[in-house]
Amino acid sequence: MRLDKFLAISSIGRRKDVRSYIKEGMVKVNGSLITEPAIEIDENSDVIEYLNKVVTYIGKVYYMFNKPAGCVTARRDDVNKTVFDYFNDVNMEGIFHVGRLDKDTEGLLLLTNDGEFEHKLMYPEKHVEKTYYFWALGSLHEDDIKKLKEGLYIQKGEIRTRPAKIQVQNCGTYKEYKHEMNINNLYNIDSNYYNQPVVSGYLTISEGRKHQVKRMLKAVGCYVVYLKRVSIGELKLDESLDKGQYRVLNEDEIQSLIGNLKK
Template identity: 75%
Template sequence: MRLDKFLAQSSVGRRKEVRIYIKEGMVKVNGEVITEPSIEINENIDVIEYLGKTIRYVEKVYYMFNKPAGCITAKRDVVNKTVFDYFEDVNVDGLFHVGRLDKDTEGLLLFTNDGEFEHKLMCPQKHVEKTYFFWALGSLEEEDIRALEQGVYIGKGKILTKPAKIKVDKYGAYEEFKHEIPIDNLHNIDSKHYNQPIVSGYLTISEGRKHQVKRMLKAVGCYVVSLKRVSIGELMLDESLNKGQYRSLTEAEIKRLVG
């Protein structure tokens, strides 16, 4: 096994992080400082040390979490509740979130202590698709849909987004659909918007730019008021999980994600 892969799978850090640790001379193999991340080691025989501490292979864990709106994707925060605050019955040492969701975005978020698993899902070259369900003030005409499918500019001097997939679900006046929008997100709407057009749908992207879904829809004149991630790759959010609940992934689900 490669040294960097062993350290990532042993919860020392993410793949990029452990490569830095190795190159900076923080890792020893059988008492010798090694600075080459790709060196092959025998995880069953060789003694691997990081900052003087012997590293042992640990069991891998994988969790699906239904993130509520209002908490932040971080390990700890002095002001806001974090996603880790919901893992009361789990040892979170070495556990990290795979990607992130904005504070007011809810839905599917994965957790693991497996750096290789994260790399396979988050590496830009893998183009893993993520699908979001949205409610947005505004309307989506055919030309708007074509623009999203072809790519839009979401910032000054930025390159076009990669082509997306979009499926419009419902559209009409906000007053007509206000009871279907998650109550947690109604603070984004005031009474002057009640007669404005609103649209819901599914947007699938294969990138991970900051606030990307919101910015893409804004680029075609829509203001997102509710956003929920419903799938990553072929893995769908388990709708039997209430907001704030989590469960382990099945072996079949893990294989669907990373092969």
């Protein structure tokens, strides 16, 4: 096994990070300083040290996390709670998030120490589908739905979005759906705005542009006030997980994702 791959799947860091560690002289193999990331090692018999500490080969791990709104997708933050703050009983050294969700977005987030898995899942050319459930202020008419399905321009200078899938679930007024929306402090909407049109549904995209779902819906006149990612590829969020809870992916779930990446 390559040295950089061994370190990456042993929770030392992403592949690109461990390459830097090796080149900077932080790694030893059987007592000798090694600066070549591609050197082959025997993970079962060689003694690998990082910063003079023996690295234990733990293999690959994959977590499904039900991210709550209000925390940021980062390892540390001086102001906000991070997704890693919910993993108090797990050694998260070398574990990283796969992609990210906005602070106010809930739902499915994956964390792993498998750098190759993360790279392929986020690789634009793979076009892995991600589905989001949304509530928005506004209405979606047939022309709007057609634009979303065919792809649209969300900002000057950007290329058209890839075709998306859209399924409208509810449409009506805020007064009709305010209890179902279950959104606190909805931008101070009061009784004067109870007739404000609202719409909910599922939007599936196969890209990862910044704030893409919000920007796509804004381009057709809808302002997102609630967003939750419910699936990545064939992997669906386990709804038995409360917000802030996590669990290890089972083998079938891992293979469903890996199988999708091989297509």
